[in-house]
Amino acid sequence: MTVQQPVSVLFFKVFLNSATQVPHDLCSKDGQKHMDYILTYSTKKLFSDLHPSLSLKEKTCCLSCCQPCKQSLRSQEEEKVLCREEFEDNLKKMGLHLEKDESNRISGVGFLKIHAPWDILCREAEFLKLKMPTKEFYQATPQHKMRKLNAFFKRITAPLLPNVGDTETEDIKKVCYPFSREKLHLFDLSDMDSFFDTKTRSLIVSIGELEAGLFLKGSRSKKSSRWNYTVCMQCRTLTVNLFLQVLYREWASYSNFYKYQPISLIRKYFGEKIGLYFAWLGLYTQMLIFAAIVGVLVFLYGCITVDDDIPSMEICDKRNNITMCPLCDKSCSYWKLTMACGTARASHLFDSTATVLFSIFMALWAAMFMESWKRRQMRLNYMWDLTNFEEEEVSNEYFAALHAKAAKLTWRDRMPAYMTFIFLMTFAILFGVIIYRVTTQASLQMSSMPSIRANVRLTVKSTAVIINVVVILILDEVYSKIARWLTILEVPKTDKSFEQRLILKTFILKFLNAFSPIFYIAFIRGKTANTASSYGVLFKQSFSPQCAHTGCLMELCIQLSITMLGKQLIQNNLFEIGIPKLKKLIRRIKTKRAPVQEEQDDKDLKRYEADFFLEPFVSLNPEYMEMIIQFGFVTLFVASFPLAPLFALLNNVIEIRLDAKKFVAELRRPVAARAKDIGIWYNLLRGISKAAIIVNAFVIAFTSDFIPRLVYQYGYSPDGTMHGFINHTLSYFNVSHFQAETHPLQPLHLGYKVEVCRYKDYRMAPWSFNPYDISKVYWAILAGRLAFVIIFQNVVMLLSDFVDWVIPDIPKEIITRIYEEKMQMVEFFMREEHSLYSMPMLDNQDENRPTPQLRRS
């Protein structure tokens, strides 16, 4: 232990020297240290209302701060100054160096610049068990079998790689080891300045800052806390600026849309958590390419075969001359089946046999995607040396212990929150359906006027859906606010638990909001129309919205496509681009109140002063949420809308670059958070892809005409073809059986007197023994549908479990690499120890364990 001391002192000196290269505005006044972390505070007035996006801790602290609110504003300000002083003292006690800058160009804002000296960095890095690069390099031994294939693959994908210069390649990697001050000699300290990179430094300071706040609370002499400081920023040093430029050029530009993202660079600048998000988004988009291609092929298959489709040919055939019963009471009248020709042909595009295969494909695709992500994640974990990193959830419990409230809360206190949530869920479902029904009913009322019938109907319906989408989007924002409010009511114990609860609540509400009208169309609407349909004699129901002749699939398709497109276009463009810009403008106006010569000012501002006007980074959750809901659109109803993956792909290609621009240019640099996986989002994805199997089974069985066709072809068709299918699906109705008040007002609309009309259902004829009773065919088809659901669900589940089982979670190559690296590490350890000390116990070679080299021979 005595050996390291001089080394450490030596390093400290070196560090001070090298630090002078940092540009002036990021250095301390004496130009000796550069700043790792900057806090701002209000020097004049209350500042908190400027930042509505505070986290839980901040909110609750504000609440506890509010107790002295009854005092005058003046004394509150004094209290704050005192509190700030104690906080700064705490920071100093921890060994951090502070510097204040109140004489800056932004009036009313003070900057507290924090610098972590080498000692502190070492101490915290050791405590956090940060893995730091050692002097040793590890080169993966190339696998002989695959070398040629790999080389070929590399040459092919070369133009797709981002041009980020000489970053680490996949094959050569510095061996990392948990940092320990006792083993300084192992580490690569050649460049002391960048040994701890800026992201690590700011992470360390942010933890120290949190603790300083905790001690304050613990002492309880003061009621206020560090939360007077509202903005946390990391400063951008010279190297970081270089990073940013590369990121801006190679990542945040639309012209690179076809390239891979520079993930390792993103991770270096933003930390692992954000790196993982973009890696995930990249993989998802990449996987969507296959899905989109197959989806387009399925659609094209539908287009090509539309002229060979016998049922739609029969509908369009004017010779058949089938008179249909009115679709509603009184105001509607009889109509010709040929009028449904257009819809029938359009339906075929989405409802061919290929759709069934496509939904099986998509279920397997989802399983493949999950597996690929697990492998990708593992690979990144290895590359980023996170393989042994464990998130210490429990340590946050200290923080929780301070919430006196939370400790005493039982489930009874949380009951109101839970109840409200359940109420909200029901509300979300009902409201979604009601909105849908109101809009469609309005459109239907219009379209039932004979003047604007037929083709206009589709456009009217589409407008209804668009109104629907706008309502959904507004509700989306409302729900996310409510979910946050409910989660705060619950007072979860740890930060992680808070986030998980919040995500789950928001997800459930947003999911219901987006999908309840779609579920309604798919499974409820068509059914009430078909089986419980009116026609007076059977039931007394007067108006029931009915789908077009060829099932509700077409309407489902319209609803899906418009909801999906609308959400993506409006949320992306309006919310993600517009609102941040608006916010930035507002902040600028509020603080400066004189946006004159703004351009000029910007250039004169110091780096951190300019950053102050950027939007703070809140969390990745909205980004993930958007994608998860999109994943729902892509998988859940894919059987009815095979173009969904294509839409999603187009959106995501833009989304990646949009998010990139946002992170690089419009947000303050977030504190780098470490993470090993994408957490709860993975479970949500899994849940959706499981649900997708069942939903698709039901869509194919009940919403599409797949099963009735199959049953007809193999059970009832006289010649084994589809000829006569349409006739088979239509039952007879004797017009004289109409009840008085349901009779159509214009019985002669078609120009002749109708005696028997047809309707789509499997019922007995009026002249049979049990007129209008459900027929045997109905039950046979129902049994067929149900059997299909069982078979489809179990077969596809089994297949995706099989995919899950066959593809190993950890790539084989990574297993051997981890192992080889570990071995090399041990070897390197031995070598270093022997060369540094003469260790008495280890001297006697014979007595000791053979070194790995010997063991391997």
Add this chain to the structure above:
Amino acid sequence: MTVQQPVSVLFFKVFLNSATQVPHDLCSKDGQKHMDYILTYSTKKLFSDLHPSLSLKEKTCCLSCCQPCKQSLRSQEEEKVLCREEFEDNLKKMGLHLEKDESNRISGVGFLKIHAPWDILCREAEFLKLKMPTKEFYQATPQHKMRKLNAFFKRITAPLLPNVGDTETEDIKKVCYPFSREKLHLFDLSDMDSFFDTKTRSLIVSIGELEAGLFLKGSRSKKSSRWNYTVCMQCRTLTVNLFLQVLYREWASYSNFYKYQPISLIRKYFGEKIGLYFAWLGLYTQMLIFAAIVGVLVFLYGCITVDDDIPSMEICDKRNNITMCPLCDKSCSYWKLTMACGTARASHLFDSTATVLFSIFMALWAAMFMESWKRRQMRLNYMWDLTNFEEEEVSNEYFAALHAKAAKLTWRDRMPAYMTFIFLMTFAILFGVIIYRVTTQASLQMSSMPSIRANVRLTVKSTAVIINVVVILILDEVYSKIARWLTILEVPKTDKSFEQRLILKTFILKFLNAFSPIFYIAFIRGKTANTASSYGVLFKQSFSPQCAHTGCLMELCIQLSITMLGKQLIQNNLFEIGIPKLKKLIRRIKTKRAPVQEEQDDKDLKRYEADFFLEPFVSLNPEYMEMIIQFGFVTLFVASFPLAPLFALLNNVIEIRLDAKKFVAELRRPVAARAKDIGIWYNLLRGISKAAIIVNAFVIAFTSDFIPRLVYQYGYSPDGTMHGFINHTLSYFNVSHFQAETHPLQPLHLGYKVEVCRYKDYRMAPWSFNPYDISKVYWAILAGRLAFVIIFQNVVMLLSDFVDWVIPDIPKEIITRIYEEKMQMVEFFMREEHSLYSMPMLDNQDENRPTPQLRRS
């Protein structure tokens, strides 16, 4: 580093002194060291055929040893001696102390006693990162809320706890830390002799032994290896003998059947892997109690309500006087429905509404069991300090690298093995079904003779099932041999992979063997009989085995109960008790050839000489396999046989003590293997419990009469009761429609001329428009059945996923304990380091991290 050296030397001396207390026969000749590990070898003749239960490594090594087989036996013997010498040299080079004992009382057998000195133990323990107890104790802070409840619970369960003296309680625990020679001062070295317990010592020596063998192969100068030594034994020291006595008294005795097992003691003596098996078996048995109670209640409910069951009342009512059609062609004749009265009443015992609820209960029970086990395992992991232990699978790859064959094997070479396996699977399925059909057909032929009809039929059928069971049992043994052979053909790379492949293969074959007749009865037999049933006009099929009137459930029940009981009784008693005793006898005869004065000899033999005659421990797999198949019986068809959990419970109560006796008294002490979980078995359990949901859904829907009754009651019954159900299920058949050759030979068997007979199916009457066509009711009931399957499957799956989600995998208490222990560890570290050294870097308190105590305040 210089500090530890004297400490270590000191300890070594102390160790030597304390070792003298070991009884003489376990010590070296000079009485100084006691022996940790004993190998035996043949001093005279080839010995390998004595031990057929060699593992893969041994088998393949024997194969490679066989190359010099063509030389004379003499030279082979010489080669062996040379090889042994090199092996022993290797062991000595590693620092192990050896001693030979050839002048023992067993002729032809030499003993090689191995002792690991303190240095070696320390070195290997450090390398293996063994967690050893430090001086620090951790006492869990009692949770205030639950204290009273806990105390009450403890008082209640006190008589159930085994009386094992003052072993560690749950609340106080030594803090353990990975052993490191540099940190010797941290560890509790007060009792040097037992610091490394016997299980750890033997583990360490066994690893050394493996490596010595590897180096031999690596040198390649000799072809032979350490595999000349056939028996590995651990010696039992004084303390161990005490252990054994306690285990024998408190664990391996039937009188303790109602008590918990002394798991921590089992782990101390046999290691973690075997400890986990018994902990798992214990938990499973414990959980079975609930299942058995509910199962018995369901059965009792059936018994009580049997007199109120309207369908069986109607069958037994002689006034109904229904004439049934013959059950087979020609030889069978018409019969009265009242003859089925007994079967109908018996069926009701197992086929009441409660059965549906019971199978939902059992699905949730299975989910609960899985979760409880996860929690239990986590608790044990914590208690046994395995929380950070990672099984180093890769290290075995060294071993694999030696198999030149395996490296070159591609999937094409393995193709034959895979193909054989697939062929075997089909064979297993077909053979199971064929055996079943042959036996039942024989019994049916007998029972179709009018003289031994009616009640005798059941007994005849039961004998058929018993024959069936015997065949299954014989095949079971054959299949396990074949699976091993196939796995060896595949040449898997690592030991772990070998075991997994072997288990999977054996499981699939044994599972198919046990369950294929049952699946056949449940899903295929009844169906061919009902829908495709003969009666001449419809199909030309001449003989189709038919179930009794009230569905196949009764037969399924008989088959299940007899298979289960038979397997358990025969496998337990005959195979598990009888065969080991037989083997022991054979070994004794082979080596001694003079079993005179055996009793006397036994007492004179040294401990390890006596152990030599015991059966070697092979693996836990057969034990697990037996239980997993039993779990299949308990969950898969529980809807048809609610007493299965009871049978399983009774069996397991005995099984635990039987296994205990075997491990304590009849097997050599196995080398303690470390394990964190039960590995692939958990996945198999999960798979079975998932399959159980679907199987039960189908059993209820298709095998039982649950759905037809429901459909009748709510769809067809005139008064909403079950009256008339029997009549509703029977169709009419006009006797004149019999084809010539299918006409019954004795048409007047009942004493009157039959014109119209009834049969169980939903078909149109002979006088309808489509005579004998499938009726609408049939389709309606089919739709009902299928809908039930979908609802049941998805609801129960959702419920068990919910159970999975609600119960946390790691008990909350354990999370806090792990965390608190870690904190205490850090504290203890700091304290120890400060007291031992004056560390220059850590002296400056202000500069350094506050200690956890400070952090916590």
